[in-house]
Amino acid sequence: MRRNWVEQMGQNPLLLPPQVQAGNGSAAISKLLTERSITERLPTRELARHQAAALSDLARHAATYSPHFIRRLASAGLTPQSLAEPGALTRLPPLTRRELVGAGDALFCTAYPSGHGEHSTTSTSGSTGEPVTVRRTSLSELQWLVYTLREHLWHDRDFSGRLAAVRANISQPADTPDWGPPCSLFFLTGSWSGRPASWSVQELCRWLGEYDPSSLLVLPSTLAGIVAELDRTGQRLPQLRWIRTLSETVTSHLREEVRRVLGVGIDDIYTSQECGVMATQCPEHGSYHVSETILLEVVDAAGQPCSVGEIGRILVTDLVNYLTPLVRYEIGDYAEVGGPCPCGRGLPTIRRFLGRERNLVLLPDGTRHWPVVGFHRWGDVHDIRQFQFIQLDRQTILAKMSAPSRPAPEQEARLTTIIQEELQHPFAIRYEWQEEPLPRGPGGKFEEFLCRAE
Ligand SMILES: [Zn+2]
Incomplete structure (x- = not known):
């Protein structure tokens, strides 16, 4: 090569x-x-x-x-x-x-x-x-x-504090004595603690309360859930000084809510x-x-x-x-x-x-978490080019799929098993198949996971 x-x-x-x-x-x-x-x-x-x-x-x-x-x-x-x-x-x-x-x-x-x-x-x-x-x-x-480190330097961050991360690519709770590269290559940093985005908002808030971080790296949809929960319970994060977000769209509403509830701004990174x-x-x-x-x-x-x-x-x-x-x-x-x-x-x-905008998935017990749908496993089952999920109620999800062909019933059943496993609940999955691309919302917004359940 x-x-x-x-x-x-x-x-x-x-x-x-x-x-x-x-x-x-x-x-x-x-x-x-x-x-x-x-x-x-x-x-x-x-x-x-x-x-x-x-x-x-x-x-x-x-x-x-x-x-x-x-x-x-x-x-x-x-x-x-x-x-x-x-x-x-x-x-x-x-x-x-x-x-x-x-x-x-x-x-x-x-x-x-x-x-x-x-x-x-x-x-x-x-x-x-x-x-x-x-x-x-x-x-x-x-x-x-390099761009990650430069972003820290631009914002004059204090590396000595505790960094909390909630990411989709963290599969298990993890704790390390330093922030890891690139920061720890150049600075003495505080500790790092990571939790999976698939944890419920309530679990994340409990952990944040115990860890009391000075810096938080999080997906905007998860942050929206966390801020709503903190607002509801009155819990605060007294040491928190910086929030960094990535991977999804940060709305002006979220910026205002974070400022109102936590008293800090959001530094977003387009990645x-x-x-x-x-x-x-x-x-x-x-x-x-x-x-x-x-x-x-x-x-x-x-x-x-x-x-x-x-x-x-x-x-x-x-x-x-x-x-x-x-x-x-x-x-x-x-x-x-x-x-x-x-x-x-x-x-x-x-x-x-x-x-991309996402909502969190709502489980029957009232807890919410970031929706992992397992798209990387679908390729073994069927050629799916685009997807959009709409949660209709606490038990039912509509899966809109764009694909060159319709799968056989047994393939659909296999997809359902994967999606249920990844979402951590046996939701009823209803499918809509089409060959055309899925439509976008106003201003180019694409809602990959939309929750209409209450
Ligand atoms: Zn500038």
Whole structure:
């Protein structure tokens, strides 16, 4: 898969020389973080010039090693050189999630620079209930760590306190004496405690009360449940100073409720499994700054760039993933374009993101928890391209599925077993099958799990 990297990557500050790229150790993070402290202050036009050069490098690579990208470029009448010319990128039709899935292995590059390290595979249902699988390299992971650490530094966080995390990817309760990388590589941190998002809101509130964290990392839907419960019981978290959220849309209502009940704000991070940390909130002005190695276009229904204040579809290009060419990838979210930020950072801004929203699932005993539906297990049973769940009452869930064909009754029964196991209750699952994509709500909102039960 990997080949020796002999080509000079030039003096582009967005890309590190190969000897620094290998590994995710503190030396590589430190070096890249120093670079980022410079690139975040570059004038927007100069940053764009470096990004165009990085795009040209990426396109040249993908046009050699990705059969799917070769076809995409050719059908648009473009070459790797012409793609990076001013205004040319808009001539390349977006890469939809459906096209990404349909491309199969032809999407992935058959080789990538050895300096980009090891590779891994990640699956996600993304923002629209449409599962996709992409491959990433250690260099992609390195960006993730660097932008995470930079976000902490921007917000001047105190690392000595206790960090509580509620995540979908935590399967068992876990406690460690430090926060783990990247923070613990550079700072003496306090302890870390993680709990599965599948825990009920009541269990999470009990644990938070005992742990009394100074910092909380949580999904917005879970946070909404926690804040409602704390509001109801009068319980407070006296040490809490920071809340970070990721993976779902943060509404202005949630920000207000968190401020009212807990007296702190939310620092949201716009991330995806496919592209890592794409934008983080400005510590001074609240808008989101787009990461240097991400091109984030916002386009209207006609595919034209949106102006400041307009809301449109997001097309994202990951400039460092040389294994899965995500160029103008239609990730499924919407965004409102921001203007220049008075903080002095030249990074483009987004005022707000509109994407996946979820409710918590409500169990018959009145408890609520984050809904895990087990989409990663469905592929063994049936080819399902998109899903949306609506909980109708405390015993019944409507599963809207988009698929090229209808499954046989025994396949449906197997799906039901998986969903019941993952949701931790034997709900009656009613299916609606269709070939067409599922519709979105106003402003691009997609409600992956909607709870109408009370
Ligand atoms: Zn700013």
